[in-house]
Amino acid sequence: MYVALTFNLLFITMRPSGVDPADTRPPRSQTFNLHTGDKMEHGNKENIGHEGGETKVSVAVSTTSGFFPDTGFEQVPISQKIKVMLEKAKAALKLTDTGNWVATVDKKVINPELSFEENNLHGEIEVDWGPSEGGGGHA
Amino acid sequence: MHELASRALFEKDVAGLTDRLAAQRGWVFHNRKYPVVDCEFRENGRTPVRLVLQCDNWNEVPPSITLLKPDGTPLQALTNPTGVFNFSNHPSTGRFFICMRGSREYHTHPSHISDSWENLKSLDSYTIGGILTQIWRAWQKGT
Numbered sequence: 001m002y003v004a005l006t007f008n009l010l011f012i013t014m015r016p017s018g019v020d021p022a023d024t025r026p027p028r029s030q031t032f033n034l035h036t037g038d039k040m041e042h043g044n045k046e047n048i049g050h051e052g053g054e055t056k057v058s059v060a061v062s063t064t065s066g067f068f069p070d071t072g073f074e075q076v077p078i079s080q081k082i083k084v085m086l087e088k089a090k091a092a093l094k095l096t097d098t099g100n101w102v103a104t105v106d107k108k109v110i111n112p113e114l115s116f117e118e119n120n121l122h123g124e125i126e127v128d129w130g131p132s133e134g135g136g137g138h139a
Numbered sequence: 140m141h142e143l144a145s146r147a148l149f150e151k152d153v154a155g156l157t158d159r160l161a162a163q164r165g166w167v168f169h170n171r172k173y174p175v176v177d178c179e180f181r182e183n184g185r186t187p188v189r190l191v192l193q194c195d196n197w198n199e200v201p202p203s204i205t206l207l208k209p210d211g212t213p214l215q216a217l218t219n220p221t222g223v224f225n226f227s228n229h230p231s232t233g234r235f236f237i238c239m240r241g242s243r244e245y246h247t248h249p250s251h252i253s254d255s256w257e258n259l260k261s262l263d264s265y266t267i268g269g270i271l272t273q274i275w276r277a278w279q280k281g282t
Contacts, residue, residue: 064268134273
């Protein structure tokens, strides 16, 4: 208990180095890598959520039935297969027949069986998901 | 189908056709009010195309789809179009048409009369947005 109180007081009184008291911008949240003691940056589009050594990406899935999540992005490990996010979107948006659907990012087709990293996707990602080109034709 | 039910289904489908989606895809919606969805596809290096989906009696029947240029005049041609874009005159409408499951012109064409809309209308790929997406993908294969 004494150790915990001391620890908490330490965090309350600590001020991050290099902060100008005249700077009235809200402070960025600060966490520390417990193994190395290094400060870790957050809210950076290119290096999002590097907590505990695993890089994360911010992902939204867009369909004509809605977006998942419905606002903003979800933080997921970069090593996660893309299909995991698509399955979440399918459940949330109550989709049923997505067997021939195509996933793209910036109009390039991606492979949902691979991870974000394996698809060379980083940072903030909007996955567009929907049916492929229609069948029929040649009337 | 009763118009109220048709309108309710239309509104449900159109709810997903948001400005956020449009910005991401390069779509421009000119109209999203029952019973019409008027949507233009734009992308650098491609001939823009504007589609007017007439969704009366949705989804008892599929939408009737008219092909236009961005200025609202009839589209005459696309470069390297896929078979989805049929630039011959439809026997009923006399106009160029979308020859694809999910368009009224397809399901009423003598060549496809046995390919029933009934088998498709409950599928997610054949919501109003799903039909637009399928045409959009076909358009992306041309220039």
